Amino acid sequence: MNKPKLWTKDFLIVSASNFFLYFTFYLLMVSITTFATDQFHASPSEAGLASGIFVLGALVARLFAGRSIERVGRKKILYIGFIILLLTTLLYFIVNSLSFLFVNRFLNGVGFGVASTATGTIVASVIPNERRGEGTGYYALSVTLAAAVGPFLGMFLNQHVGFNMNFIVCSVLIIASFAAVFFLKVPKVVLTQGQLDNMKGFKLSNFFESKAFPIAIISAFVGFGYSSILTFLTAYSEEIHLVDVASFFFIVYAAATLVSRPLTGKWFDKKGENFVMYPSFILFAIGLLVLSQAHQGYFILLAGVFVGFGYGTFMSSAQAISVKVAPRHRMGLATSTFFIFLDAGIGVGPFLLGFFIPVIGYRGLYISMAIVVFVCTILYYFLHGRKATESKKFAEAS
Missing domain, CATH: 1.20.1250.20 (MFS general substrate transporter like domains)
Known part of the structure; x- marks a missing residue:
């Protein structure tokens, strides 16, 4: 009996998009503390906050993205995440104060949280059940590779080119990923009226x-x-x-x-x-x-x-x-x-x-x-x- 196909076009697109998402995350994580210190004379704690507040934004976004993704649509949520991520990445070019940086990092984290929740959900729907562990393992390699390459490139660009090149690289990769997901076919989930009713309100089960x-x-x-x-x-x-x-x-x-x-x-x-x-x-x-x-x-x-x-x-x-x-x-x-x-x-x-x-x-x-x-x-x-x-x-x- 032949195993169902894993390496489909949709699996490759969503895995590549997730790689670029995490690549930009790790690249900026190692860059932003130095950016805050050099550009705005931030203290070590302030520079750490500039880096870490991103995670807080991602956490908040995951709460609401997970709740809304099936009602709004998986692909629409992915688009929303990419749009927020791209806009806030472009805003790094005009950040002119530490408080502006804090706000933008938080919103950048929101975009990342929304988009990465969508990619994780979409890939689960395109992986055959019989190859769930294998497919998720290969998909998760996108994060592993990003964790190895992203910090290395971020530190290299900081030392040899400058901060703006980090922001340029991130912007280009996000645009490329955004363009790629237009060709992504996401299996639709049809919800019953009862399921839709259960998702209403601010119950714990909705988050x-x-x-x-x-x-x-x-x-x-x-x-x-x-x-x-x-x-x-x-x-x-x-x-x-x-x-x-x-x-x-x-x-x-x-x-x-x-x-x-x-x-x-x-x-x-x-x-x-x-x-x-x-x-x-x-x-x-x-x-x-x-x-x-x-x-x-x-x-x-x-x-x-x-x-x-x-x-x-x-x-x-x-x-x-x-x-x-x-x-x-x-x-x-x-x-x-x-x-x-x-x-x-x-x-x-x-x-x-x-x-x-x-x-x-x-x-x-x-x-x-x-x-x-x-x-x-x-x-x-x-x-x-x-x-x-x-x-x-x-x-x-x-």
Whole structure:
């Protein structure tokens, strides 16, 4: 029996669009703090706010985009997101004050949150159910590659060309993606009158998909652990005099994810989510432990391999689970619920962890985060893993 086709025109378009979305996100994340400092003499905390307020805008947008996407239409929501993103990116050229920058960064995050929620929902609808894990894994590579290439190019352009070139590159990529999605065919979801009535009002169920809560809660804790790497790896590497090697951490992380993703996606579909989820927690925890004991450069690179196999696998698999457990007409809410919790963990992490670093140090921080991630293995078992095992046994017996 032939497997349904995965690599369709629509899958390629939405994956490429998502890559450019996250590429511009990561490129500006590493540029905007320096931009705020150099252009407006912002303090370190103000520069950090200029960077981080983007995530707040994305969180707010995901709440309302997930609620509205099926009523308004998936493709229309994607258009809206791209328009907001393009307009606010163009506004960077005329930003003339720190307060203007704050407002524009927030709105830029809104555009990103709307567009990325739409791409995540659309790709779930074009991936065949029989290849859910594999397809989501390949799609998630767009984020992995963007996380590796975006920061590198952003830092290079800042050093050799200037801030405006960053804004030009982002504008061109957004326009190109916007043009491409016009050729995207999105499966329509016809809602019943009862489903439409249920989506009215400001009920919790209109902003979140309850069936996605278990995996979303776990994602918040895993994202919390990953935030320790995103935020403090540079400072840690400076403390242990391994800055040059640490700059290659995310390249190694991306390479490990690229190597493992095709296999883990197929295992997800053939053997079930538990087969890939339990090892992902353990490998991620090992990566954090290796990082905590880094005395030579190869420790950091080895940690990048384990984190790529662990966190990289978790990301795509958890997203696939959130869509798998949700009703088809609530895929948008399931996608936004997953990312809201994940982004919250990554966003809150740096603020809370910063209080512990003076007490336990960076090595203690990564040991603590390894424990948190390992505990997620137990949390996963009770919230989802044992149910997945029972469902698999029932399906095999049928």
